[in-house]
Amino acid sequence: MTTDVRTPNRPSAAGSSTVARAAQERYKVIDSDLHPSARSLEDLKPFLSKRWWDHLQTYGYRSRQGLYQGQVYPKAAPFAHRRDAIPPEGGFGGSNLEFMRSQYLDACNIEVAIMSPLNFTGQGDDNHELSAALARAINEWQVECWTRLEPRLRASIVVPYEDTALSVEEIERWAEHPHFAQILLLTRTSEPLGRRRFWPIYEAAQKHGLPVGIHVFGASGHPTSPAGWPSYYMEDMTSHAAACQGMLASFALEGVFERFPGLKIINIEGGFAWLPAFEWRLDKHWERMRGEVPHLKRPPSEYLREGLRISTQPFEEPENPKHLIDIFEWIGYDRLLFATDYPHWDFDDPATTLPRQIGPERMQQILSGNARKLYRLG
């Protein structure tokens, strides 16, 4: 059975029409979510000390899920990849630069792609020192194995976010390196990301003018839904939107943007259609209980209006495509960043995903204009 999510009115990349292809050539694309992968842990060995290499060989990773090997919600395809994104030699999609160039960078007209490494990164591991060693290794690996070899790629500063001091150290190590475009966190943290313990990360981000990208997934130790642990992968996938909402409510209500007015955060791979209703709810109930959060000087959505950008993937598919336009209008076209999520199964093709009726100017804004400004790509 196919894992293709597309409805008949959304042709897939493989079958896209000449019209779509022609349209694609008109637009440059800045992808705010590309997933490169090491072929195996061996690839990181040059960037790890003997102490941590030996540790990993003996004890491995220990994130907050019950399995040493495997996923508690097995994916519907190996590694959640597009089946055609597995490189010719096998292994992980996104692990072969040459193949990535032909299948993705060239084919999708990518001007710049922001890499969000997820494999082997150790983010959220309960051993924070291991998490820090892996973050450093992944960051070096991004430069040595990717950005040095391919000018269209940009790196993310992966940080061991459960330990703030170690995270700031890692940010300081790379912040002025021109290949790094953002700091990378995951949504499923052990505490809501707006809490004070994380503020030094935002202080460093603001100081260096680096946006903070927050990608879905991670293992917080808490049930992925507050209704309790779901049983199925589709519930787990659906629940990412709630994780994003909880994270953003925390950012807004703790006053993070009041304290760091220059901070920009990016919600990555959580979809976007839920944002307006969430912001309405946030404002409505803040209005009633604002006495509890006197540190906020404005309605919480106003802080998010300025400080939050949101990536478009996995793209929303309302039954009536007109409803998408309402959502765009409510969010604001200047806050949306196009993302492909290559090489994952729910990949969005820049040539066919956005609705044409928003017009060429807004197409270009979402496909690259907003990202160019945010990541300062000149």
Added chain:
Amino acid sequence: MTGAGTSVDCDVHAQVPNIGALLPYFDDYWREMIEVRGIEGFELVNYPPSSPLTCRPDWRGEDGTNGGDAAMAARHVLDERGVDIAIVNCLYGVQAIHDDYMAAAFAKAINDWLADKWLAQEPRFRASIVVPAQNPALAVAEIERRAGDPRFVQVLLLASGDLPLGRNVYWPIFEAAERHGLPIGIHAGSAYRNALTCNGWPSYHVEAYVDLTHALQGQVASLVTHGVFKKFPALKVVLVESGVSWLPAFLWRLSKFWHGVRIEAPWIDRPPAEIVREHFRLTLQPFDAPPSASIVQKVVEHVGSEDILLYASDYPHWHFDGDQTLPDGISELLRKKIYSANPLSTYRKIGEMS
């Protein structure tokens, strides 16, 4: 006044004034335990008694309760609004208690107190059966005890309990509810078994309240993916005090992932959005949208069904001022459905009685 036939307020709250009010409804053992152990009562932390959320200022009762007694509530939700019937949901901390048997004793006491002090005092009131969901067998026993009373029209559950409600440990509750023609009302709130967000515990009361939609979303996903409506095709579920406007984007997302990964749950043979529109209902208030008629109109259009919204004041919770319970932007035709046709087709026991 509503111009819609028999109109129903589907969410009105009764507050237990104090533990003393419940004492007559316990057996000797539990009465003794309450006294010996110094149990003062159980109120959910989701609704701190003095929070502006919990009670509109002009709805505080003279007896110190939020919303007052049955007579006061009837005046505000029925007489002043021209509404004919109201469903009383008692949010008490029954679901948060870890001792199943104590929870069952409290659920029984609450239901008997409701029958005595609310339903017997005001014939226009109906109530939801409070159950100890911690223990489905005890919950079913409480449903059986009350289901024959035509004034009890729904089974009340909390949005966040021990496990997601789709899990088949809960199916005996749905079996009993379906057999008796009782919808399942899932009310916003948490027993605090699970963190209020998957990223842990929020710092503020307002944040916790905003985050309550996550559990409701999780329950919709759970009930659909576990195939509860394949097993119980006549079952209706009412999301109470949900905020409503999150529903469309949530359904798009759930349907998209179902489409993509439906190999793992092949018993779901149509898009989840269709299943939800057939089996779920949502009470209005709060309605999380700005005071803009055009936005409200669009949100209602995105919801995609005129049959699923139910009128509710959420009395005495403070979501709106003045007398206008429904937001602007709802057509006259839909207004009538929300007040009457939709509640009556959801709560069939109401129609059968009147």
